[in-house]
Amino acid sequence: MRRAGVHWIQEYARGVALAPPVGVGPATGSGTTITFWPDTDIFGATEHSFTALAERLRELAFLNRRLDISLTDERPSSTPRSTRFLFPGGARDFVAFLDAGAGAPVHPDVIGFEREDPRIAGTIEVALRWNDTREARLRSYANSAPTPQGGTHAVGLRDGLASAINTYARERRLLAEATPDLGADRIGDGLTAVVSVKLDRPEFSGVTLGTLDGAAVRTGVAETVRAHLGTWLRRHPEQAAAVIGRILGKRSPEE
Known part of the structure; x- marks a missing residue:
């Protein structure tokens, strides 16, 4: 040290x-x-796996944008190799990486935002983009550790997405008054998203710590996504039209 x-x-x-x-x-x-x-x-x-270590260190660099990580294999039995991970875009860069080869993006921008929330004594970072596939790719993390079973931050992400998309669609009269709100599953088709929370006092359920708990986390993530995604949709009407059209199953919401 x-x-x-x-x-x-x-x-x-x-x-x-x-x-x-x-x-x-x-x-x-x-x-x-x-x-x-x-x-x-x-x-x-x-015996360490260079590939496994590289995958995890890449993930950490995505989740901590100022973190510069180098990995070098100096084992006598291995071919010398080295790699470096540094991603100034943070979760935005993570979504672009996950999206590579997954299909054509519905909108060019990766939507991303970060917010400190005193109610959860921590920060919330979210990035997302829709593409023209049917697969949903959602990665969730708490204090840079993966939460394979999701938890309140992942539920909050879905809540916020549904609220922002439905509010915008109704403001623009893209949904008839009698039409039910678009469900989270339908909104999630073709969505690549990363939600990462950093908490002073994280709560988990299960012995593997794979599921994040905490009602305040769900509320905080949902409000953050609703506010920031709603603002992005209103400021980018052409990209918003492509997103809503994708969700409604049309090339554009006016069709």
């Missing part, structure tokens, strides 16, 4: 510090370097 002009070293074994940090000389800048060797008594496999 480099801090306040000093290079510090500390060694651990199975999560326990073997000794206090020791200053070993001067240092410039700041940061922490972790050298890790897997314990064969703990891990079933100790």
Whole structure:
């Protein structure tokens, strides 16, 4: 670790510090370097997969836009290789990456927004775009960890999408008064979306921590999506027409 002009070293074994940090000389800048060797008594496999590590580190770089990550394989038995991950666009870049090869985008812009919400003691970041496929791709994260079973942030995303789309469609009289609101499943067709929340006190259900809890998170995400997506739709009428037309199953909502 480099801090306040000093290079510090500390060694651990199975999560326990073997000794206090020791200053070993001067240092410039700041940061922490972790050298890790897997314990064969703990891990079933100790051979690391470059592909698996790269996938996870790429994901972390997408979710933390100022994070610059480099991965180098220096194993004697492997072909030397190195890669770097840095994505200034954050979740927007993540959606564009997930969308690559998935089909033609319905609208060119990746819609993205970020908001601090004191009610959840954290931040909300969302990015999304529709394409001309039928598949929905939704990735959800809490404190940069994937939540495979979703949770309140994913439900809040769907709530906000349905509210913003239906409000806009009715304002523009694209839905008849007697027509029911468009459902979240229909709105989600062809949608690629990432929702990431960073919370001081996250709550999870299940032993695997794969589902995020917290009613305030659902409300906060829903309100954020409704407000920001609604504003985007009104400011980009041509792209909004393409989105509504895609959801209604027409080339344009006027057809």
